[in-house]
Amino acid sequence: MFSRLLPRTVARGAFQAQNQTPQILRASPVTSHLQGRISQRRGYATPSEEKDLVIVGGGVAGYVACVEKRGSLGGTCLNVGCIPSKSLLNNSHLYHQIMHDTKNRGIDVGDVKLNLEQMMKAKETSVSGLTKGIEFLFKKNNVEYIKGTGSFADEHTIQVNLVDGGETSVRGKNIFIATGSESTPFPGLEIDEKKVITSTGAIALKEVPKKMIVIGGGIIGLEMGSVWSRLGSEVTVVEFLGQIGGPGMDAEISKNIQKTLGKQGMKFMLNTKVTNGDASGEGVKLDVEAAKGGKAQTLDADVVLVSIGRRPYTNGLGLENIGLETDNRGRLVIDSEYRTKIPHIRVIGD
Structure with missing residues (x-):
């Protein structure tokens, strides 16, 4: 170089x-x-x-x-970015394959346990x-x-x-x-890297959260959300746009990625915006509604990953x-x- x-x-x-x-x-x-x-x-x-x-x-x-x-x-x-996330992506993929795929391929590996540490x-x-x-x-x-x-x-x-x-x-x-x-922080939600996390916190969680909400369906949010989904977390992605992957991703590719991740258990709320967040309790509560306005609903999670972009x-x-x-x-x-x-x-x- x-x-x-x-x-x-x-x-x-x-x-x-x-x-x-x-x-x-x-x-x-x-x-x-x-x-x-x-x-x-x-x-x-x-x-x-x-x-x-x-x-x-x-x-x-x-x-x-x-x-x-x-x-x-x-x-x-x-x-705290590309390299550690790819390590977790690879290893969570192997774990998910062993848990859900290898048996159908005639490979019986016996009792499998996750050693997150x-x-x-x-x-x-x-x-x-x-x-x-x-x-x-x-x-x-x-x-x-x-x-x-x-x-x-x-x-x-x-x-x-x-x-x-x-x-x-x-x-x-x-x-x-x-x-x-x-x-980039989300207004009204203070980052503590424990309950409200960025990608930095997402590569260092001590345990698999029961429920995780990802604010933002861009590349980073999908990457880290998919890691924890494969490790057993119930992951929901809330995205303002009508597709995942960001505005620059080809629509057909976006649709196929969403289909693949959906088969792995991830859920998606597209054309949806977060209007308020509260992390004062044991978990985190998010108020969401349709991007163009509509009836509000409240989502609960153990961990919220804020992934709405980066700033200089x-x-x-x-x-x-x-x-x-x-x-x-x-x-x-x-x-x-x-x-x-x-x-x-x-x-x-x-």
Whole structure:
């Protein structure tokens, strides 16, 4: 990846090495992992150590130099998104096949039990192996990695609250913002990642909920809803549109996916909107009605998965300190070269 990305970056004028190996530091927007050349030194960069490039964010878009808030590299995709969800998808599929399909194929496997704790450990092992691989690449390519929450002090300085306590700052001739995105909250329902969860909570439940309601029938909601449905939860998807999979999915594909998931036990309420939510009791109550208006009804669930999209992760970046503003959806405006109105500050990724 480095061999492909860095030459383009140089060509576009992101930094000028002047016959020297560029100093690269990676940092994530609000969370910054500044772990300095892990095996070579334990100290952190000082304000006098100006880097050629500082990246705020440790996800896929910012693998070159970083300040990252999580305790591990890889961003949302690797830590709490694509990778762990695919592990659960695969293993829940195997479990469902053994429980409901193999007997009809002449395969008798005897007494089958779900060991959710072990399934979660398998997921974590997959994630851990990949994050350690990224750390190895950082060491190999002399990328300084700072663990902490980063924000702009000025146009060339990132102030970092370190994960282990204390503060440091890093100066860069060029800065990439690669902070990714976060789940969009649902008005009136406070996310606690226990009863009201996002996809992050959905990959870490301690037990299979008896009833789960998924608000939003997009890809993420269907993915995580199907995992828990195959593991034994009664899952209902509430979707405002008339089809699942999002507005960009082909209607025929959407219909067939719904048919397949329906055979696995998932239920769907399409053309339906959630008007109110109450998580004050033991479970969660949702008031729903037809999208175009109609008679309301109340749904009960042990767990509600909020999956109505994602929004850019720009809060807390200190953008006000450098005069950068976001639009009404929290997005930074860039040109065709990913530059903001401050030429040496670029934005990549979500």
